[in-house]
Amino acid sequence: MKVTQEVLPDSQVGLEIEIPSELSQKTYDQVLNKLMSTTTIPGFRKGKVPKPVFLQRIGVTQFKATVLQELLEKAIQSAIKQEEITAIGNYQLRSSFEELVAQYQPGETLTISASVDVPPGSP
DSSP states (O other): OEEEEEEETTTEEEEEEEEOHHHHHHHHHHHHHHHHHHOOOTTSOTTOOOHHHHHHHHOHHHHHHHHHHHHHHHHHHHHHHHTTOOOEEEEEEOSOHHHHHHHOOTTSOEEEEEEEEOOTTOO
16 A cells, blocks of 8 residues: 655644555455345345345445445554554544545545644654
């Protein structure tokens, strides 16, 4: 995963993270399988809903938002660990979530921007 760091004011570090296409597709498939096996849709047994019916009932945009939340969490935590950043608290997304949902296509590279708080004086 390609990560670019930027020192921000107020003891923050900015991260620009390029999420590889393999991770994008893998996360999409994992979330899809998990939700399809646990979601109840009238007329179908649990776990036996066809993918097109599932996506129609849930809504493609809503599903992409769910996948993106999972993907962001994984990517940012992985970037913090990879770059050995001493993060305090949670991350803040600097990219617009709505734009990311509109841009997101499973199996394609996605670039996100986030920031994390670090102890004062840390790089």
